[in-house]
Amino acid sequence: MITIDRHSGFCFGVIHAIQTAEEYLTTHDYLYCLGDIVHNGEEVARLTRLGLRIISRDDFAGLHDTTVLIRAHGEPPETYFMASQNRVHLIDATCPVVLHLQKRIKSQYENSGADSQILIYGKKGHAEVEGLIGQTGQKGIVISSDEDISLIDFSRPAALYAQTTMSVEKYAVLVQQISNLYARQNNESFFTHHDTICRLVANRSRQIKEFAQQHDTVIFVSGEKSSNGLYLYDICKKANPSSFFISKVEQVDLLPIVQENSNSIGICGATSTPMWLMQQVKKRLHLIFSYLRA
Numbered sequence: 226m227i228t229i230d231r232h233s234g235f236c237f238g239v240i241h242a243i244q245t246a247e248e249y250l251t252t253h254d255y256l257y258c259l260g261d262i263v264h265n266g267e268e269v270a271r272l273t274r275l276g277l278r279i280i281s282r283d284d285f286a287g288l289h290d291t292t293v294l295i296r297a298h299g300e301p302p303e304t305y306f307m308a309s310q311n312r313v314h315l316i317d318a319t320c321p322v323v324l325h326l327q328k329r330i331k332s333q334y335e336n337s338g339a340d341s342q343i344l345i346y347g348k349k350g351h352a353e354v355e356g357l358i359g360q361t362g363q364k365g366i367v368i369s370s371d372e373d374i375s376l377i378d379f380s381r382p383a384a385l386y387a388q389t390t391m392s393v394e395k396y397a398v399l400v401q402q403i404s405n406l407y408a409r410q411n412n413e414s415f416f417t418h419h420d421t422i423c424r425l426v427a428n429r430s431r432q433i434k435e436f437a438q439q440h441d442t443v444i445f446v447s448g449e450k451s452s453n454g455l456y457l458y459d460i461c462k463k464a465n466p467s468s469f470f471i472s473k474v475e476q477v478d479l480l481p482i483v484q485e486n487s488n489s490i491g492i493c494g495a496t497s498t499p500m501w502l503m504q505q506v507k508k509r510l511h512l513i514f515s516y517l518r519a
């Protein structure tokens with residue numbers, strides 16, 4: 226039996242961004258998108274065939290009098306400013322959850338004193354983090370590793386927020402570490418923390434672990450660039466050592482399970498894996514098995 230995990234696939238933020246692009250492209254030849262609309266090469270290739278043109282920040286700076294899509298990760302205020310300067314119309318598909326977080330950080334920045342520090346737990350250089358730090362006039366501190374904790378001044382107040390796709394467990398450890406360091410200076414009350422991790426992603430780790438344990442073999446489908454994909458695959462592999470990572474449908478042919486003809490195969494993926502790709506993997510497996518059984 227071959228089953229696709231019902232929890233895998235795009236979250237609503239990514240679905241909304243893709244649908245927005247598709248809708249626009251039904252009446253226009255092309256649409257620029259600032260950065261990869263989703264970290265999945267197969268889906269980007271499909272949308273590129275429809276007319277989506279992925280551009281870099283440098284490309285964006287050189288555009289005038291055109292239309293650009295802002296993807297689910299969101300953008301810093303500088304992007305909106307540059308667009309208005311260059312008469313670039315923005316179609317804003319920032320995920321509502323990210324937008325809400327941007328507003329909270331902006332409000333915190335504007336309403337706390339100059340003495341206050343804003344900390345963002347996230348990946349340096351990630352588009353969402355750039356958008357969040359942008360709300361603080363670039364004054365916020367990105368905490369990506371333990372070393373970054375030394376950037377905090379424990380004699381001043383600090384408010385911690387998290388990029389929406391970070392690990393809940395690691396965030397809890399970080400909160401404890403920072404709390405302890407404030408406590409050492411008797412400044413516990415200076416530190417506030419806000420768990421802003423998106424539960425759609427956070428719940429996936431538990432769900433995918435359960436799914437992996439329920440099958441003889443697991444095929445995990447994801448783009449190689451997707452950090453969420455690598456993270457979830459790691460959970461799969463630990464829960465079920467007979468788990469395999471693929472990015473393209475054709476890679477199914479090379480998997481050892483195709484020879485062994487497993488009884489129960491589970492197909493799952495990252496938040497950036499399109500459902501159509503997992504369905505194609507399932508189809509390919511059925512086709513191979515029908516030949517093997519013939």
Ligand code: SF4
Nearest residue numbers: 236238320322389423
């Ligand atoms: S993971 Fe959550 S916050 Fe991020 S785009 Fe998806 S729904 Fe939005």
